[in-house]
Amino acid sequence: MALSPLYAIVDRATLDAREMSVVEFARELRNAGVTLLQYRNKAGTPEEVLRAATEISRVFAGVDATLILNDRADLALLAGWGVHVGHLDLAPVDARRVVGAGSVLGVSTHSDAQIVAADASEADYVAVGPVFATSTKADAEPVIGREGVRRARALTSKPLVAIGGITRETARSVIEAGADSVAVISGLLVKGERPGKVAEDFLELLR
Secondary structure, three states: OOOOOEEEEEEHHHHHHOOOOHHHHHHHHHHHOOOEEEEEOOOOOHHHHHHHHHHHHHHOOOOOOEEEEEOOHHHHHHHOOEEEEOOOOOOHHHHHHHHOOOOOEEEEEOOHHHHHHHHOOOOOEEEEOOOOOOOOOOOOOOOOHHHHHHHHHHHOOOOEEEEOOOOOOOHHHHHHOOOOEEEEOHHHOOOOOOHHHHHHHHHHHOO
């Protein structure tokens, strides 16, 4: 599969901290031309997660976009979305069994062994990180840097997503290190700037 170079992550906790609604943020991303998006809500009930997914689906109606839900393969199936699982979550083979052959499936990795396992798995793409220090995960793994991205690129032939602390200033160098796409969370929420404008900047830089 071909991935957009910008993988926008809509993280509920990060948005709540900045007092921005999921719908408002999703509209900004859609209007900027974002076509690859993940919704992440670690603390929400199934009903809350599905409600947000429905809202995002409405915002992106008519747009050729790939929508992915974090962690919950069962809810992704109900929403008609793809799913992204962590290395400690549902195994890719089980996630694939839930969402089916036609849905996008991604998996997070943090070590050479995990990358090799993900490369041999049912996953459509492999995510690796954190590339840089990140504030959006309290239990973040050790930083891998651009060298970690280069190493991951050598270990998998699947599309590679780099995540963790990536900004407009560093995004291009991460792509040059071997990533096909950069996943961005807080880097899209810059004080004093519209998220849509920031997303447009990312897309222009990565074109």
